[in-house]
Amino acid sequence: MCDSCGCHIREDDGGSGQDRRKIVDLHKSLLAANREQAMENRHHIEAMGAVALNLISSPGSGKTTLLEQTIGRLADRLRIGVIEGDIETERDADRIRKKGIPVVQLTTGGACHLDAPLVHRGLHDLEEQARRAGMDGLDLLFIENVGNLVCPATFDLGEHARVVLVSVPEGSDKPAKYPATFAWAHLFVISKTDLLPHFDFSIAEARREALALNPDLRILELAATTGTGMAAWTAFLEELVAAGQCRRNSSPLSATT
DSSP: OOTTTTTTSOOOOTTSSHHHHHHHHHHHHHHHHHHHHHHHHHHHHHHTTOEEEEEEEOTTSSHHHHHHHHHHHHTTTSOEEEEEEESSOSHHHHHHHTTTSOEEEEEOTTOSSOOHHHHHHHHHHHHHHHHHTTOSOOSEEEEEOOSOSSGGGGOOOSOSEEEEEEEGGGOTTHHHHSHHHHHTOSEEEEEOGGGGGGSOOOHHHHHHHHHHHOTTOEEEEOBTTTTBTHHHHHHHHHHHHHHHHHHHHHSHHHHTO
C-alpha cells in the first residue's frame, strides 16, 4: 500500500477519535487537490485534440497486450499516445515504443495508483514527444494505471472514460469484491476470453453483478491475442474520439475562433 493515498494507515483510533479525524481530513484535502489538477489535465488533453481513457485492472489482466493490439489496428487512422503507470521499470513502455507511437513511463516508486499531478507531468513529456515526431496533436490517449482494483478508482486523472478490465483467470466475482471500481467505470472489458474453457469463470455472473452496481455500464468480451471482440473494442474507441471532436467543434469557444 502507499503513502500518497493513505491506504497504509490504520483507522483504529483507540477510542479517541483523533486519528480518524486526521485521516478523514487528509483524504479530503488530497482528493480535493487531485480533482482540481484532474480538471486542468482534462483541459490540457482536450487542447491536444484528444480524448483520454484510464485503464484500470489487476496486474496481469492484459492491459498492455490490449494496447499493443489496439495500436496495430488504429494507428493508421488515429494519432495515439500512451502514458504507462507502474511502480517500477519501463518494461511496458518499452513494449509500446516498439509500435512507434509517443509513450511516457510514469513510475510511482511504491504508490499503488497514478494521480492527477503525476499524469500532468506525463502529459507535458508526451506532448513534446508527439511534437518531435511531427504530430500536431493526438486523437486518443491511453493512461494505463498501476495494476490495482482498489486505489485507482478514487483518483480522477482527467480522463474522459474509465475502462476496467477483468481477465478470465481472475474469476467472475471481481465486480462484487471491488464495487467502487465498477460503479465509476464507463466500460467493463472481460479479457482473455479464449481461456474460458480452462477456468471457472461465469460471464453471466460478472455481467449481472457489474450491472447491479452500474446499470449504464457497457460490457465487452474480448481476447486481444486472437482478435475476438476487437472490432467492438475499436468501434467503441472511434465512437469516443468522434464524440470528443463533436463536442469541441460545437463549443462556444470554437464557434468564435
